[in-house]
Amino acid sequence: MAIFTRLTDAPPAAAAPPAPDPALAGGRTPPQRPLRDNPIFVLLAIGLLVAALVALVTLADRSTGLSPALLSEVVLYALVAVDLTMLGALAFVLARNVIKLLVERRRALPFARFRAKLVAAMLGLALVPAVLVLIVGSELIRNSASRWFAPPIDDVLAAAREIASDYYQDTQVQTGRQAVRLARLLSTSGIERGDVATIRARVSPEVASGRSTLVEVYRIAPETNPLEVIPLFDVAAPTVPRDVPRASADRLAARVAGGSADTRVIEPLGSGGELVRSASLVRLPDGMAPVGVVIVSEHLSGSLAQHSRRIVEAYEGYQQLRVLRRPIEGVYLSFFLMMTLFILVSATWLGLYTAKRITRPIGLLAAGAREIGQGNFDYRIEPESADEFGQLVEAFNTMAGELEQSRAEVQRKGREVEGRSRYIETILKRIATGVISLDTRGRINTMNSAAARLLGLDQSAVGQLFDDVFSRQDLRPLLSIPQAAARTRGGTAGHEIALVRDGRDLHLAVAATPLRDEGSSEGTVLVFDDVTPLIRAQRVSAWRDVARRLAHEIKNPLTPIQLSAERIRRHFTTAPPTTRELVDECSTNIIGAVESLKGLVDEFSQFARMPTPRAVPSDLHALLDEALALYVGLPRLTVVREYDPAMPVIRVDPEQFKRVVINLVDNAVEALAAVHDGLPASATGTISVQTTWDEGHRLARLVVGDDGPGLGEADRSKLFLPYYSTKGRDSGLGLAIVRRIIVEHGGTIEAADRMPHGAAFTLEIPA
Amino acid sequence: MRLRVMLLLACWLGLATTAWADAAVQVQTTLHDGEVRVSFQVTEAVSESVRAAIQSGLPTTFAYDVALQQSSRWWFDKTIAYMRVSAVVRFDNLTRRYQITFIEDGRVEEVRTTDDEGTALQWLTNFRGRRLSSHRLVEDGEYHVSVKAQTRPRMLGWAWPWTPGAVLGSVSFRFRP
Incomplete structure (x- = not known):
């Protein structure tokens, strides 16, 4: 009983395992959250994407100011490449999810249909407005581009450019004619000799009269290769700024002296104006080799040059815009397409992300439930959010913890029951009392070794019918025991049965008890006790008692009998011989019988008083x-x-x-x-x-x-x-x-x- | 069937947006004292879009990649010499003059001006006696000179910017000193 007390009185608190840390516990580690589901990572990616979009918007906004090469070679390529990449990404995401949906449906995985529906809904919601925006935006750009090149603007700019250009053209023609005329005038002025006075005399009136504003005369050095020009004389009208550089005139003179047909140049001045220069070779009257170069320049005021340049710049910008119309349109359309694709990709991704955010905790819970169902009670789910799903996960983890504690308690009690069962089995195995249990159908359920030994059975009898096993000749007296037990209606039927086994008497005390639990019969238990030694001891004890009484009762009168017989024999010693012989014979017989009885009584006494052995x-x-x-x-x-x-x-x-x-x-x-x-x-x-x-x-x-x-x-x-x-x-x-x-x-x-x-x-x- | 239609459409778009749709490069080589000199001319070089680009004052580059290659029967042809010639034309709408800058391998070689559009276009598309190589050629070796001509900027649409915008011409010769 002590051991039972110890087992049942074990403190439950000591056996209960401590509550595991949900994040760390678990024989199997729950799946970790992937990087793409990390909120920080997602926000960072969205931030980068927005920054890229802002950069692209800025780029598109400045597209007209970009160099044409950059616009058509880089920006357009980059935008179309981004479009194609996003289109590929969209196709990949859609194709991947369609394939995943098919695979998951084939595997009957949960939430596959839900995910597909959510993505389709998000994509459908985004597709219609995005495509509408693309179409409307494209048409808007095309129409706007067409309006840029409306005829009135085109005509005005072309006319303005014609006016400015014609003015420059006329100025160039006039300066060219004046240069040719002066060259002819100077052919006899001794320029080959460097006669500056004559040259001045012929040139100065031209400037003074206002036909030219600046005249520069050069002499060609003879016999030089290439020909060198030497400035001889120059005269300028007061309207010409003083800071007119000579370098361009020198280069023009040298170029014309070298035979170039390009005799004109327009030189911008630091003051904002321009000089329209024309050069002409001065030849001798015989028309032989040139001896000098005369350059006639016409000064254009700063405002005139500036306005003319502005007109031309406006015209060129307009024309370049027309030329670059298709790349610019391409940039805008690519941008619109990119935005559309971005919206579609974002909608698809958002659908997937939302679906995953919804289904992942549920999937984790389902997986956790499967793990718990398979007995992995220390499985925990890592909470990924603090929302309702997070609370659900927390509740699941709490439930799993309680289940784990309950399982530990059940296991502890199971171990107790098992230990108790083993203890009882050991007792049954070791005790000398035979125990046999029968089920309700009369089959032998269990039989301990003592029963097998007492009854001469082996363990093969377990599972057989009691009647079949005990129909053996020497065991037949036990056949009626279960029926007798059944008749007791819950009591115990006790019997003492003598068997002869292997030529030996075997006395068994048999107790048969029906097993009942809440009124229903669960079989019978038979208990056999070998009482043969006890019976023998009882018999011996009884015989010893008899022997002691016999010895006491018989021995007491023997001595008086013997003494009486001897006294009679002594009394008749004087009697006649016949009488004495008779008395002697009788007394001798009496004394002999008394001696014999004494010996018998001594043996009885010896048996009854046998001393305890001193081993x-x-x-x-x-x-x-x-x-x-x-x-x-x-x-x-x-x-x-x-x-x-x-x-x-x-x-x-x-x-x-x-x-x-x-x-x-x-x-x-x-x-x-x-x-x-x-x-x-x-x-x-x-x-x-x-x-x-x-x-x-x-x-x-x-x-x-x-x-x-x-x-x-x-x-x-x-x-x-x-x-x-x-x-x-x-x-x-x-x-x-x-x-x-x-x-x-x-x-x-x-x-x-x-x-x-x-x-x-x-x-x-x-x- | 649908794929074929889309491919044809893409080709049409590509051809339609090619500046030098009908252009061709004629190449001639001359050998003198072991030197290879190249003359090439692009016919039908200037399309309306290129001409419009020039007339708009946009600096327009005519770039030519000239390569001398030795033929190889079993492997890729070996490039012996390479030269990049560019002519950048800038039309001044005020003076109505064309200024053309010739650049060879990154060096400005010459600047010319002219009032005549025909002259300017001839200067842009006709190159004579350009010294390509002074390498010693292998006797009886098979060589060819290829010229790839293209203009920049490329006036392409947005549908498919990867349209081939270059025109190729080549001539082969066997070196016999």
């Missing part, structure tokens, strides 16, 4: 030899000794043990003598005395056998009872005394027939 370590073989020495000299008797040399020292009472041996050998001698006249001297045969040492059981085994007539089947069960004798002339206490001595030494004695004839007594004494 000391003894040499068994030496004791045997001492006892067997009494039988040396019997002419037709052979005593064979077979001693086990491994026999150790045994703790026995030497005197009592020798008495055991003598009684057994006496019994054998009498059995051998019974064949002839019954006298010990006529005993003929062989008596074997054999010892063996059983190391496993620590037992000394002694077998005393003879080749006499053997034991009768009926006698075998009564051999060891007091006052039972098959010979009719002794007290019948020899084997009873043997048995008592052996039992008091803690041993056993068995009697059996030997083949082909004879008897053997086997003693087992613990060391």
Whole structure:
């Protein structure tokens, strides 16, 4: 009971495991959240995307100001590449999700249809307005571009450019004509000699008269290659700024002297005006080699030049815009297309993201439920948000924790029950009481080893019907026990049944109890107790009591009888001889009978008052030899000794043990003598005395056998009872005394027939 | 069928937006003292769009990639010499003059001006006796000179900017000193 108390009283708090950390616990790690679901990452990506869009908007806004090469070679390419990339991304995302949907539907995965519907809804909501914006925006751009090049603007700009250009053209023609005229005028001015006075005289009036505003004369150095020009003279009108550089005039003169047909140049001035220069070669009157160069320049005021340039710039800008119309349109349309694709990709991604945000926690919960269902109670889900889904996940984790604690409690109790069951099994296995349980159909459910040993069964009987097993001849007295138990209606049926097994009497106390639980029958349990030793002891005790009473009751009157008989014999010593002889004979008979009765009573007393053995370590073989020495000299008797040399020292009472041996050998001698006249001297045969040492059981085994007539089947069960004798002339206490001595030494004695004839007594004494 | 229609449409778009749709490059080579000199001329070089670009005052570049390659039977042709010649024309709408800057391998070689559009276009598309290589050629070796001509900026639409905008011309010769 102590062990049961200890098991059941174990403190539950100690067995309960601590609540695990939801984030860390788990035999299996729950799936980690991917990077793309990280809110920071998503916000960063959206920020980058918005920045890129702003950059593109800015770029598109400044597209007209970009260089044409950059616009048509870089910007347009980049935008179309981005468009194609986004188109590819959209196609990829859609195709991937369609394929995933098909695969998930085939695998019957949860939420696949929901995800597809959500993405389709988001895409559908975004597709219509986005495509409408694209179409309307494209048309708007095309119409706007067409309006840029409306005829009035075109005509005005072209006309203005024509006016400005014609003015410059006319100025150039006039300066060119004036240069040719002056070159002709200077052909005889001695320019080849450097006659500056003559040149001045001919040129100055031209400037003074206002036909030219600036005239520069150069002399060509003869015999130089390439020809070099040397400035000789220049004259300018007061309207010409003073900061007119000579370099361009020098280069023009040199170029014209070198034979170039390009005789005109327009030179911008620092003051904002321009000089329209024209050059002409000065040749001698004979028309031979040139000797000089004259440059006539017309000064254009700053405002005139500036306005003319503005007109031309406006015209060129307008024309360049017309030329670049298609790339610019392409930029805008690409931008619109990019925005449309961006909206579609964003809608698709947003649909997927939203679907995932919704379905992922539910999917995690479903996976967690599957894990819990498979017994993985320490599985936890990492909360990914603090919203309702996060609370749901927290609730799931709490539930899983409680389940884990409950499972631990159940396991602890299971272990307790298992330990208790093992304990009961061990008890049933070890106890000497046999226990058999039957189910409601009468089949043997369990049978402990004691029952198997007592009844001579093996474990193959488990599972068989009780009636089949116990229909064996020697077990038939037990057949009616279960029915008797059933008749008790919940009580216990007790029986004492005697069986004969292997020639031995077996007394069993059988208790049969029906098993009932809440009124329904669950079978029967049979308990067998071997009460054979108890019955034997009771019998011995009864016989000892009888012997003591007999000795007391018989011995008391014997002495007066004997004394009376002796007194009578003494009284009749003087009587006549016939009388005296009669008295002597009678008294002698009386005294003899009294002596005989005294001997009988002494044996009874000895049996009843047998002392407690005083066991000391003894040499068994030496004791045997001492006892067997009494039988040396019997002419037709052979005593064979077979001693086990491994026999150790045994703790026995030497005197009592020798008495055991003598009684057994006496019994054998009498059995051998019974064949002839019954006298010990006529005993003929062989008596074997054999010892063996059983190391496993620590037992000394002694077998005393003879080749006499053997034991009768009926006698075998009564051999060891007091006052039972098959010979009719002794007290019948020899084997009873043997048995008592052996039992008091803690041993056993068995009697059996030997083949082909004879008897053997086997003693087992613990060391 | 649908794919074929789309491919044809793309080709049409590409051809329609090509500046030099009908242009061709005629190439001639001369060998003198081991030097390879190249003359090339682009016929039908200036389309209306290019002409409009020039007339708008937009600096327009006529770029020519000239390469001398030795033929190889088993491998790619080996490039022996390469030259990039560019002519950038800028039309001044005020003075109605064309200013053409010749650039060879990144160096400005010459600047010319003219009032005549025909002259300007001839200067832009006709190059004579350009010294390409002074490498020693292998006797009886098979060579060819290729010229790839293209204009910038490319006046392309938005539908498909990757339209081939270059015109190719080549001539082969066997070197026999």
